[in-house]
Amino acid sequence: MKATIYHVARRARVSTATVSRFLNGTGPVAAETRHRIEQAIQVLGYRPNTVARSLVTKATHTLALLMPDITNPFFPDLVKGVQLLADERGYTVLLCSVAGDPAREEEYLEMLSAKQVDGALLVGLVCGRETIARFARHGIPIVSLDRNIDYPPAPLVHVNHRKGARIATEHLLQLGHRLVAHVSGPIGLRVSHERLAGYREALSRAGVAYDRRLVVSGDFTEEAGYEGIEALLHTATPFTAIFAANDLAAIGATAALTDSGRRVPEDVSVVGFDDIRLAAYTSPALTTIRQPTYEMGRRATELLIDAVHGRMLGPGQQVVFEGELIVRASSMPIAAAQQAKTV
Amino acid sequence: MKATIYHVARRARVSTATVSRFLNGTGPVAAETRHRIEQAIQVLGYRPNTVARSLVTKATHTLALLMPDITNPFFPDLVKGVQLLADERGYTVLLCSVAGDPAREEEYLEMLSAKQVDGALLVGLVCGRETIARFARHGIPIVSLDRNIDYPPAPLVHVNHRKGARIATEHLLQLGHRLVAHVSGPIGLRVSHERLAGYREALSRAGVAYDRRLVVSGDFTEEAGYEGIEALLHTATPFTAIFAANDLAAIGATAALTDSGRRVPEDVSVVGFDDIRLAAYTSPALTTIRQPTYEMGRRATELLIDAVHGRMLGPGQQVVFEGELIVRASSMPIAAAQQAKTV
DNA sequence: GGCGGCCCTGAAAGCGGTTACATGTAAGCG
DNA sequence: CGCTTACATGTAACCGCTTTCAGGGCCGCC
Structure with a gap:
């Protein structure tokens, strides 16, 4: 039988009101009474029932x-x-x-x-x-x-997805890449939209034409990243870098690249978004945008x-x-040789 | 003001008991009454308060x-x-x-x-x-x-850690490795102990002497895996394979190996434990023991x-x-050349 | 026609707490 | 010394629901 406040009150020879006051510090309780209550609680192993409490306190x-x-x-x-x-x-x-x-x-x-x-x-x-x-x-x-x-x-808490995506893309552009592919998130999701917008913003600021063939849509999973890039490779559309909408997709993309014989970052640079825990430990370590x-x-x-x-x-x-750009090993300046063959 | 069962009862012109019976399907409620209650609930947007309910039902x-x-x-x-x-x-x-x-x-x-x-x-x-x-x-x-x-x-649910670890280690042994290092989990944890035991079991069955210098202790994190292997490399104790107590440690270990110029799996084979989601996407993809x-x-x-x-x-x-052995790319037969130099 | 059952329903007592209000007591004060 | 006042405590209502118990109709059946 679990002890209730009633049992405590009885044992301490006070009313339940006093015990309650003692418990919550609401209202005064004499030192001696306090002591008796403490004793009773101790002996009975009493824990207030939060459900009952919630019912009244809401x-x-x-x-x-x-x-x-x-x-x-x-x-x-x-x-x-x-x-x-x-x-x-x-x-x-x-x-x-x-x-x-x-x-x-x-x-x-x-x-x-x-x-x-x-x-x-x-x-x-x-x-x-x-x-x-x-x-x-x-x-x-x-x-x-x-x-x-x-x-x-x-109230809303979020990161500046658009800006983060822009920074990521700008990083790639600054490295000399012009053919930057993008693995997006699920269409319709605001986050995906913002990141895509940031990507386009960077492109347009740099005077690089937006090529929709370079955008493959994913769903934030490695699988989708893998398949998206695999499919892109099949279309033979050239590209030298990828900005993936999140790290998982970036990791999937990297795997697809590797499996097809490309090297990252020598052949294709990859940058992700999120900076998940393992991003620092993939090989190559992933360049990404850190979200706190x-x-x-x-x-x-x-x-x-x-x-x-x-x-x-x-x-x-x-x-x-x-978002903060974390440069690791998956991105590097475009090589002269590479410019010629563009993957 | 939130509607209570009392309001519903009033509006449906019944007692709270009947509403309760209707809600919980305990006891019969006439079709017509049922209908009135449904109406009332609908109009009032009533949701039973689970806190109050819990208080009585426990x-x-x-x-x-x-x-x-x-x-x-x-x-x-x-x-x-x-x-x-x-x-x-x-x-x-x-x-x-x-x-x-x-x-x-x-x-x-x-x-x-x-x-x-x-x-x-x-x-x-x-x-x-x-x-x-x-x-x-x-x-x-x-x-x-x-x-x-x-x-x-x-009741206890767990995987057979010992056996899993043994299988992982046996896999390495079968590939010809004899100098198999182990990154353990936190000492004192039963799981770590079991996995270490499985590792030793495999060694002993294969007639390979257990060398405690090859065991570095970690805490299931990448950091520890990285540092453990880095330290091991510094001791110049030779080894050609690593069985890490979990994938995180294996990934850390792989990073340490790569950073020191070793290649996985050409120079050192690595196998992990857990088969975390990303294990299939690291490069090289991680050989590991899958836990369901x-x-x-x-x-x-x-x-x-x-x-x-x-x-x-x-x-x-x-x-x-x-646990099930999942063979991926991070483990391979020991190379003849390697046997000579043993890392 | 009377009666045992079967349906359906309501009244009311809790579940284990909190809290407004009342009460009793002793100290403070003119 | 009588009155206020502050302090310490008790009484009892209530939070929103479930559930026991006790009927009130209405049926079929003897």
Whole structure:
């Protein structure tokens, strides 16, 4: 039989109200009473039942984290950031992998309001805005990562994808590459769109014509990167560099290049995006745009908890992080010889 | 103002008991009444409050997942398996990264019993057995992954680490290697111990003497793998192959080899353990032992949910998976030339 | 026609806490 | 000395739901 506050009260010869006051530090409790209560708790091995508490306080100290796919190496770091900050603040996190499926997203959103979570961190959701609006109507604060939520306006944390992509592409251009291919993310996703836009921006600033044949669409997986580049090689469209929309795709692309006998970076330079943990250890080590993933997770969670406590910045608040170019071994200046044969 | 069951009852002109019966399918409800209730729910946008429900039913439909570090690429797949199965069964999962810190593990365990989770999945815990025993006393079912919990006996899911390690090492031996180094996991962890044991077993079966200078200890990270092998190279102890206790370490080791001018696998063969997602895409693609991570997550969760429902197999039940050798490009027969120079 | 059942429903007692309000006591003060 | 005041505690309502128990109709059946 688990001890309840009632048992503690009885044993300490006080009322449950006093025990509760003692537990929460609300209201005064005499030193001697305090001592008796401590004793009782100790002896009984009492732990307050948070469910009962939540029922009356209407706070569960639980945050929900909705994300597409934890299997993508980009996310674990984010999760860690969220987790750690939540922990510091006495919150606990409910993990929901929604697999990029709008129906599941909606289902989960429904469930969350029933579960009375205190707040929700929505990362890269793909569902319609009405779905989110409906959810928000329950009054649960939300913070969004990489997905703009206009109505109701929710705090947004993201990196400047466009600029990052531009920097990545400019890096390649500065190395002398003119035929830069791009493996994009899933079409329709804002992130993919932004990164593609950054790529085009860099091209156009450098006066290089945009060639849509050089853009293959992927879905942020290694498989797609591999297949995309394999297919591109089959078309015999020449290129000397690749900017992949994320590291996974870059790694897949590199594998496709290697399997077809090309060398990276001697024949083709490759740059990715994200700077996942293993990017430094692939061979060649991957040049990429670092996203401060862990930090973003922390910051987003901080904003969320603030929102839970009713402390919000102005509406439409945003925290934007900048991507940082990390030059490693997968990119190098275009070789003169290479210019001639262009792969 | 959020609608409660009381509001629904009022609007449908029935009692809360009837609404509850309708909601849970417990007890009969007349067709017409049913219809009125549906209407009311619809109009009010009512969602039952699971917190209140849990208070009385004593079931939260929440499972806790305690793991060392989600950042290790081995885990996300596991999490996914857990997540998906939990989802199918109507459970939700609370994520706790304990960072391999016994104190945090204990803290979390405490919190979980207060949070009234229905069950807990403990993966690779390092805390003392008394801690776990104390937790178990709260009556919360647990299932353990990769850590034997003897008292109270909890179902255990794991792979046969020893055998996997033996197979990995045997693979190297069969390729003609005799000087096989090993990057171990953190000493003291059962998993590390088992994998080391498997390595030694293979050596001894093949009549190869065990040389402790060939064993460097790591902690399952790339950094440690890198540094371990770098250090080993400095000692000038010759070796022609490496069996790393996990893929991360293998990748780090490969990087160290490459950075020092060695080629993998021409100069040194490398095999890992885990078969993380990216193992197939490193270059060279990594030979490794595949753990059916996703499946293990599912199976463990299944056992846990069964336990929650009081359906347990016999005491001391175990599910053991077998590791499978996946031969890729990072291992090859020892070259004649190499035998002479032995790195 | 009376009666045992079967359906369907409602009243009310909790689940384990929190908290507004009331109460009792002793100190402070003119 | 009587009155306020602050402190320490108790009483009881309530959070939103489930569930036991006890009917009230209505049927069939003897």
